[in-house]
Amino acid sequence: GAVVSQHPSRVICKSGTSVKIECRSLDFQATTMFWYRQFPKQSLMLMATSNEGSKATYEQGVEKDKFLINHASLTLSTLTVTSAHPEDSSFYICSASTGTGDSNTEAFFGQGTRLTVV
Amino acid sequence: GQNIDQPTEMTATEGAIVQINCTYQTSGFNGLFWYQQHAGEAPTFLSYNVLDGLEEKGRFSSFLSRSKGYSYLLLKELQMKDSASYLCAVRDGDYKLSFGAGTTVTVRA
16 A cells, blocks of 8 residues: 655654654655544544645644644645644644545555654 | 444454444545554554445455445454454545544453
């Protein structure tokens, strides 16, 4: 299957700082990328949908000024957690889709990023 | 949002069969996915159903009934490494995936 690379896999940062997480599709062009957050023993919650060259669409309750998403190319989307606080500590996962027109496409997931804010 | 329900936990013996049910309500439907997730790792794709019926893939099979909003994942010949969380996910009319809370399967010797 297609490969999605997410970096870093783990990051520890101080409260108040910003952290950038990268999501790359390595062998296909991802017109749409999705960002999820997962708290311990809970399921994945969609945060936002990112389309190349346009503004991200955020789910209800997700602060767009706090979670900045940039999808500058068909192979790269970034999520920046700004002014991070301990409650932002979570597992962040990206996924990429090859396009909305092909209903056989599963979403390919990155490896996930474990963010710990101290 | 979508309503996706699946049991929280299931326990089974090595070599046995376990069936994980998933019911859903969604606005538009563009497929149902099953993923396996081990603790601390990202989900890995197991199966995809968009038409009614059974899809078999080795030890894993998945069934879909669109009229009933129902799916199940069948795990046969259980192995210890199958202990994991299994996530049911539905893609809606906007091609967004929504996940159920996951079913933790524990395989015992």
